[in-house]
Amino acid sequence: MFKKILLLALIAGLLIGAQAPVPNPEKPLAGQNVSWKIKEFAYESRKPVMLLAAYTPDTVFVQIIPGRPSQDEWYFSYTVPQEATILTYKIEDDEKPLLDDDGVFFATPVYDSSGKPRYDASRSYATLYLGPLADRGDRARELVELELKHYPTNWEALVFLRRFELQAGETTEAAVAAELDSLLTAEPDSLEALRFAAMEFFIASQGFKDNGEALMALCAETYPENSRWTDYQNSIYAFISETPQRLGEYERAVFPLLKGDARETGYFLLMTYALAGRREQRVESLATDFIKEFPRSELASAFVITMLQVKYEQPTVLWAAEMIEWQKKYPDDPEINIQLAEYYRDRSWKTALGYYRNAVKNSDDPKAAALFAEVAAVKGKNFAEASKYLKKAITETTADRYRKLLWWRDFSERRAMLLKTQATLYTTLGWLSFKYGKYEDALGELLVADSLLTSIPDYEEELYRRLLTVSEKAGDLAARQIALLNIMLVEPEDRTIQKALQDIYLLDHGDIEGFEEWLHAEELKIALRRRMNVPVPNFPLFTLAGDTVYASEFVGKVVVINFWATWCAPCKEEIPKLNQLVRDYQGRDDVVFIGISSEEPQTVDSFLDANTFLYEAYIDPSGTISTMFEVSAIPTHTVIDAKGMLQFHYAGAIPNIDKILAMEINSLLEE
Numbered sequence: 119m120f121k122k123i124l125l126l127a128l129i130a131g132l133l134i135g136a137q138a139p140v141p142n143p144e145k146p147l148a149g150q151n152v153s154w155k156i157k158e159f160a161y162e163s164r165k166p167v168m169l170l171a172a173y174t175p176d177t178v179f180v181q182i183i184p185g186r187p188s189q190d191e192w193y194f195s196y197t198v199p200q201e202a203t204i205l206t207y208k209i210e211d212d213e214k215p216l217l218d219d220d221g222v223f224f225a226t227p228v229y230d231s232s233g234k235p236r237y238d239a240s241r242s243y244a245t246l247y248l249g250p251l252a253d254r255g256d257r258a259r260e261l262v263e264l265e266l267k268h269y270p271t272n273w274e275a276l277v278f279l280r281r282f283e284l285q286a287g288e289t290t291e292a293a294v295a296a297e298l299d300s301l302l303t304a305e306p307d308s309l310e311a312l313r314f315a316a317m318e319f320f321i322a323s324q325g326f327k328d329n330g331e332a333l334m335a336l337c338a339e340t341y342p343e344n345s346r347w348t349d350y351q352n353s354i355y356a357f358i359s360e361t362p363q364r365l366g367e368y369e370r371a372v373f374p375l376l377k378g379d380a381r382e383t384g385y386f387l388l389m390t391y392a393l394a395g396r397r398e399q400r401v402e403s404l405a406t407d408f409i410k411e412f413p414r415s416e417l418a419s420a421f422v423i424t425m426l427q428v429k430y431e432q433p434t435v436l437w438a439a440e441m442i443e444w445q446k447k448y449p450d451d452p453e454i455n456i457q458l459a460e461y462y463r464d465r466s467w468k469t470a471l472g473y474y475r476n477a478v479k480n481s482d483d484p485k486a487a488a489l490f491a492e493v494a495a496v497k498g499k500n501f502a503e504a505s506k507y508l509k510k511a512i513t514e515t516t517a518d519r520y521r522k523l524l525w526w527r528d529f530s531e532r533r534a535m536l537l538k539t540q541a542t543l544y545t546t547l548g549w550l551s552f553k554y555g556k557y558e559d560a561l562g563e564l565l566v567a568d569s570l571l572t573s574i575p576d577y578e579e580e581l582y583r584r585l586l587t588v589s590e591k592a593g594d595l596a597a598r599q600i601a602l603l604n605i606m607l608v609e610p611e612d613r614t615i616q617k618a619l620q621d622i623y624l625l626d627h628g629d630i631e632g633f634e635e636w637l638h639a640e641e642l643k644i645a646l647r648r649r650m651n652v653p654v655p656n657f658p659l660f661t662l663a664g665d666t667v668y669a670s671e672f673v674g675k676v677v678v679i680n681f682w683a684t685w686c687a688p689c690k691e692e693i694p695k696l697n698q699l700v701r702d703y704q705g706r707d708d709v710v711f712i713g714i715s716s717e718e719p720q721t722v723d724s725f726l727d728a729n730t731f732l733y734e735a736y737i738d739p740s741g742t743i744s745t746m747f748e749v750s751a752i753p754t755h756t757v758i759d760a761k762g763m764l765q766f767h768y769a770g771a772i773p774n775i776d777k778i779l780a781m782e783i784n785s786l787l788e789e
Contacts, residue, residue: 139209139217145229146198146205148236153195155188156209159216166216168194168209169521171223172202180525182518185209202228203236208529212517215529273301273312277319285658294319295326302333313337314346321357322740330357331367338375347380355387356741360718365391382412389424394685401428419444419451433461445473452481456489463493471500484511484539488546495546495553505550512543534574541570545581548588557592564588568600577644579608595622603640607781608774610641641785652764657743659712659736662719667736669762672710676786677758678779680713680733681749684725688771689753693731695776700732702780708760709783714738757782 139154146152159166166185171178179199185192198205206223209216227235259282262275269275280297283289298316306312317337320330334354337344347354358368373384385408392400405425409418422444430437438461445454459473474493477486487507494504520536527535548563564585571578582604589597599622606615616637623633656670669677680696682689696711703709713733715722722735738744747756750769757766757779766782768775 139207139224141205141226144226145233146226147231148198148200148202148228151195151197152205153193154207155191155193156185156217157191159192159209161214161216163211163213163216165211166192166209167211167518167521168196168207169525170196170205170207171525172196172199173204173206174199174201175203176201178525180522182521198228204228210529271306271308271312273308273315277315280319291323291325295323295329299329310341310344311346313340314344314350318350318353322353322742324739327357327360327364331364334368335371338372342375343378343380345379347376348383351383351387352741352745355390356716356739358387359391359394360739382408382415382417385412385421386417389421393424393428396428398428401425413447419448419453422448423453423457433457437461450476450480452477452483452486455480456486459490459493463497467497467499478507482514484515484543487511488543491546491550495550498553501550501554505547505554508543508547508550512540512547515540515543534576537570537574538576541567541574541576541578541581544570545578545584549584552584552588552591557588560588561585561592561594561597565597565600577604577607579605595625598622603644606641607644608777610777610781641781650764650767654758654762654764655746657746659714659743660739662723662735662737664719669758672758673762674708674760676709676760676783678709678711678783679747679756679758680711681715681744681747681752681754681756682713683715683717683752684721686752690729692753692771692775693729697730697732699776699779703783708787710734712736714743716741716744755779757786759786 139156141152141154143150143152154168156166168181168183168185170181170183172181179202181196183194183196185194187193194209196205204225204227206225208223230236259279262279262282266272266275266279277294277298280289280294284291284294298312298319301312302309302316313333314337317330317333320326320333323330337346354368358365369388373381373388376384385404389401389404389408392404402425405421408415408421412418422441426437426440426444433441438458441454441458441461445451445458448454455473455477459470459477462470462473470493474486474490478490487504488511491504491508494500515536517533517536520532524532524535544563544567548560548567551557551563552560564581567578567581568585571581582601585597586601586605589595589601599619602615602619602622606612606619609615619637620630620633623636624630654669656668659667659669661667678699680689684690700711703711711733713731714736716738718739719737722737725731726735747754747764747767753771753775754767754769755775756764756768759765765786766779768778772778
């Protein structure tokens with residue numbers, strides 16, 4: 119999957135090379151040293167680094183190259199791996215990108231001795247411009263057209279161009295299908311890539327799904343180990359989830375033929391479907407078969423944990439006995455150790471401690487150290503040990519680490535994830551220090567967490583609950599004010615919070631004149647911290663009746679979107695609150711509430727016949743909208759302002775989502 123993301127970015131460097139830093143030599147060979155000299159960056163920097171990825175047929179080598187000052191320029195140098203086909207790179211420091219093409223990697227092919235590029239041009243690099251949430255539709259189409267001019271057999275680029283034309287009403291699905299059928303019959307160069315690109319188009323098209331199903335079976339028979347099975351897994355899952363018959367045909371004619379990573383992907387799709395349908399026996403069967411077939415897979419422990427979660431509604435003695443046996447098989451697996459540690463934390467602290475230590479020792483994820491520290495704070499034990507682990511995790515949570523882990527992501531996304539992780543660690547460390555009786559340390563650590571969240575910007579209620587407790591103990595009114603103002607975001611009707619803020623205001627100003635205006639301004643500041651200001655493209659919405667509505671029709675209105683599903687228990691639990699939210703804004707024509715499901719229209723329609731859900735119902739049959747909005751879990755709530763800019767995005771269930779959405783809506787309406 120990561121390889122594809124990288125490839126999608128390359129066209130910006132390959133086709134608009136005039137803007138890119140020029141490598142020396144301009145056509146680097148495998149095994150050769152290549153260098154870049156940069157005289158001027160977009161911003162002044164003292165510590166520029168090049169984030170370079172060397173793509174090979176099998177993997178990606180990521181290198182962080184510090185810039186070296188040389189007279190009036192910066193110098194970067196790298197030795198090209200022998201098997202490399204493309205080099206991609208960005209230049210940045212810890213604060214911002216210093217040189218890039220609108221957030222996209224620059225790139226240069228690696229050449230062979232005859233002067234021919236070695237890279238595989240069978241995929242569309244320009245698709246990065248399609249999302250997520252990037253308003254670059256015209257730019258993407260321009261790049262796809264240019265890419266096809268250079269590489270006319272780039273079938274994935276061809277399909278993307280046809281999709282642009284479909285959206286613009288310049289062609290029809292039937293015409294595109296006929297063109298692809300003609301190409302398939304002719305069996306041109308890169309037939310393998312053509313078959314996969316055509317398959318994906320067919321299975322996402324309303325009238326040609328049977329063609330896609332047949333082509334999928336042919337690809338399984340002919341290319342059972344192709345990496346595109348992983349690349350296209352979202353499209354394949356959306357297709358096989360449509361009907362039991364589609365799933366059955368996939369299990370009968372496709373899955374048995376797959377091998378290697380493609381088969382692992384197949385197991386993942388089947389497990390996802392089984393979990394969605396709560397098919398307990400099927401989950402256990404798939405997990406057992408997967409672990410037997412791929413005992414050393416990175417997914418093995420996830421399958422174990424999932425299987426036991428389904429088998430036992432709650433962890434029991436029998437659950438623990440089975441999990442211990444799995445732990446013996448995977449003694450260093452952090453997740454299995456954490457599961458056991460959590461089970462024993464209130465049963466046997468000594469036993470739990472061993473599992474926590476195993477998890478921290480064998481994990482490069484700071485989550486393990488944070489979890490151990492949280493439990494130590496609750497238990498009032500092992501403060502020094504937990505603090506040591508946590509401080510080590512903070513030290514290791516660096517910009518370079520996140521460059522290595524998330525090299526394919528946009529700088530702002532990477533930085534936000536880094537700062538949020540650091541904020542979480544400082545929140546936990548502050549609470550641990552507080553429980554240890556180190557109140558001043560605790561206050562400082564929690565304020566560091568607040569400053570990190572403010573710079574993203576982001577919001578975590580638990581931080582401010584803790585800051586309120588610690589600031590009261592430490593007698594710090596300024597910190598208490600920060601905590602109270604942030605808690606008001608989720609408790610806007612709590613009069614005790616307003617009274618406490620009024621008391622602080624009185625101490626600062628000598629009277630309460632102007633308090634209401636001050637409070638309103640401070641509330642708006644907190645709400646604005648959550649603003650994302652990301653442009654949203656004009657995406658289509660499909661009604662249950664099959665009509666199409668475009669997002670542009672809602673410009674001038676605040677648009678509140680709920681990504682949900684009829685089978686999703688948390689989604690259903692929050693419907694009464696969401697219904698009340700809709701009622702609160704009845705009579706206003708400047709707010710729109712939309713519910714988007716990826717299920718079949720009849721499934722959603724049947725649910726709405728039996729249940730009241732006041733959001734306007736739309737469907738996303740191909741999952742395109744969910745992908746564009748990076749919906750990683752449901753429910754997911756987003757809010758778009760009247761100018762068409764995404765301002766709020768929250769994935770997962772949260773008890774006070776109605777209050778949070780109301781705050782977002784109100785602040786946007788005021789603006």
